[in-house]
Amino acid sequence: MTATPEIATGPAPKRAPEPEVDPEPRGKSERTTVFIFVTVPLIAVAAAVPFAWGWGLTWVDIAIGAVFYLVSGLGITVGFHRCFTHGSFRPNRGLRIALAVAGSLAIEGGVVSWVADHRRHHKYADVEGDPHSPWRFGDDWRSVAKGLAWAHYGYLFLTKERTSAKRFAPDLLRDRDIALVDRMFLPLVAFSLLAPAAIGGLVTMSWWGALTAFFWASLVRVGLLYHVTWSVNSICHTIGEENFEVRDRSRNVWWLAIPSFGESWHNLHHADPTCARHGVLKGQIDISARVIAVFEKLGWATKVRWPNKERLAAKRVSA
Template identity: 65%
Template sequence: MTVITERSAPGPKPDIDPEPKTVPELITFGVIVATPIIALIAAVPFAWGWGLGWTDVAIAAVFYVVSGLGVTVGFHRYFTHGSFKAKRPLKLALGIAGSISLEMSVLDWVATHRKHHKFSDKEGDPHSPWRFGPGFWSMAKGLLWAHMGWLFETTRANREKYAPDLVKDPDIIKLHKWFPVLAITSLVAPALLGGLLTWSWWGMATGFFWGTVIRIGLLHHVTWSINSICHVFGEEAFESRDKSRNVWWLAIPSFGESWHNLHHSDPTCARHGALKGQIDISAGVIRIFERLGWAYDVRWPTPERLAAKRVNV
């Protein structure tokens, strides 16, 4: 006689991804964190003497803008929150641009950030500065953790749980697998450009220093500041369930990401700086993509939605 047993339903996916961070990954994070800090200390006397030219400025600026917008417009507003829809060439371009920031692959970046929004400033948040509680020393420790300490956790956010749509996207999987190649390209390309444009080994060296080391270090610390500074300091204009705040002096280098309060109040909104005087470069870029027909179904804020979420003053 055949016995038929009822198959149990699959349980919920765990928060932790079954693939932990490897030792080489953690060492890489360490190098990425430490090298720019050392380089920034050396940058002032280096530039004052003979180490900075217009070629270096141009290379560093171009790579900073492309990779930075790849993170803010691509990784954040498009891939994570679906603030707009993009045609396939734009999707691929944004994925590549975000990858050369060397922050994470698009898959890991999105999974981590979606988990952050689910547990924002509560237990389970990957990088909340309130992790150790209030008080001066707890907050100092929490700010350091939120800024870059969390990168050294051996576990990662579960990709299938927090980014199931991307796991099923063949383009995203290819970008994820090609992340090491894109990262190496991001490291090497500024040096090659510096050497070709100046036709000198010195131009290659300064191109690497400014276009790779300083550019990546600055972009990373600006991005990490959104996790740390913008969850402790600043102003609150909209109601949110966490401690997200607006920090005006980070608006330009972060391309508008530091208008963080509205973002956490209305995560799918394509514009974070929606009030008068709030400069949001990323939203301006999305507007250009929309007018060119590359982006569509953009979730722009409306006066009604903003009014409904405003803090009563």
């Protein structure tokens, strides 16, 4: 008679954690593509002032650019950042898809990779493992200058590592709607760049109107939003005020608050990452938080994690 095999008892063995970077590094072609996407808008921004003084800028261009900046910028701050990365509120299905699409129009990467990078940043903020810390090379002024360039721009196309989405964003990979939007990133990039030109051409009924709208509302708008987003990575981890205790070097930079829609109140964000409002002190304008409040009133967002007074008081830095 065959003996009955013994059944193992005790806790099941733990699964090995997913690696934090994909085993396949980013190829040269991908890094070159990123370089082109971030460099061309920067050249457009550099040319913007003399171009405006000469000819080509109209109120149509400004209006189109402002709308696309607002939609794509809030898609990043309210959608990619506060909603998808940190779960600061729970959107309904329609709003969730709309925020993923809007954030993709900023051309800062697909929603899954963006969220994975940012979650990794929070895990290792300003220490080894942070993908874009300005303190990567040291504390002396030369190292900080080099680190600022790295955090602001360089890491995008110089690093070969690709943050593992399986490790840092498995919830988004399981979300069919978000995964679909992520796969549609390239068509959304094309729309973000070409739609302003089409609108400008139709409004002015001219090819010249299409060209100027493409320059201002596409290239300059994308380049400006890039710089604002990168400044949160670089400047807001280097200078500014520390109002709340944190384990990293995140700081508040007031003059970036409006163009970043409240993201530059970065010190509080690192002190309380899931909080839906970053500007919690008197006079700290946080446009993104106001937008979330509107979504809540409309019933499109629930379980909003608004600031807790006791929690904030416990983290407050004494004056």
